Amino acid sequence: GAVVSQHPSRVICKSGTSVKIECRSLDFQATTMFWYRQFPKQSLMLMATSNEGSKATYEQGVEKDKFLINHASLTLSTLTVTSAHPEDSSFYICSANLADRRGSPLHFGNGTRLTVT
Amino acid sequence: KNEVEQSPQNLTAQEGEFITINCSYSVGISALHWLQQHPGGGIVSLFMLSSGKKKHGRLIATINIQEKHSSLHITASHPRDSAVYICAVGRRGAQKLVFGQGTRLTINP
Numbered sequence: 543g544a545v546v547s548q549h550p551s552r553v554i555c556k557s558g559t560s561v562k563i564e565c566r567s568l569d570f571q572a573t574t575m576f577w578y579r580q581f582p583k584q585s586l587m588l589m590a591t592s593n594e595g596s597k598a599t600y601e602q603g604v605e606k607d608k609f610l611i612n613h614a615s616l617t618l619s620t621l622t623v624t625s626a627h628p629e630d631s632s633f634y635i636c637s638a639n640l641a642d643r644r645g646s647p648l649h650f651g652n653g654t655r656l657t658v659t
Numbered sequence: 660k661n662e663v664e665q666s667p668q669n670l671t672a673q674e675g676e677f678i679t680i681n682c683s684y685s686v687g688i689s690a691l692h693w694l695q696q697h698p699g700g701g702i703v704s705l706f707m708l709s710s711g712k713k714k715h716g717r718l719i720a721t722i723n724i725q726e727k728h729s730s731l732h733i734t735a736s737h738p739r740d741s742a743v744y745i746c747a748v749g750r751r752g753a754q755k756l757v758f759g760q761g762t763r764l765t766i767n768p
Binding site: 574576580583584585586587588591633635637639647648649650652653655 | 692694699700701702703704707745747754755756758759760761763
């Protein structure tokens, strides 16, 4: 079945460095992907909607310059956490809808656990 | 008040028990999703509903559009069902989802 692959699954980085997280749709095209952040024991919080070939749409309160999103192809979206700080430590997860049909089954990546030291 | 409310927040039961998790929402929706998140973090889509009832194995999901309420049932629960179950709704006319807080289910052997 359709699969979304997210990489890396776990990353530890030093404060001030940048980290790139990739989200790939493996056997389907996704013009839209979603990036979420999840703090421990809390639900998913939508950060931004990644649109292929155009700028991402960020949710209120999410810094565009800090969380750079690039969706250069129909199968790949990347989230770059720039100048990471310990408060950016969190679980980041992406999702895509099959063929972007609204209401179609969701497919999630396995998430990336980011720890900033 | 959250647009999507789940209950209970935490649920512990014995293996074999019948489990019900509830979700109420306050917005017009195009679809409602039930998701399962395992301790490692990965999320699996269990159901997508816009009306009626769906069944997959021991899982049953129902939705009442008039009452803006959905339930997820697990029959003959098993320790491997232990996970966080999340209700999410797609607002009418929008792609992004609104999530409930999740229900942490623990099934003891």
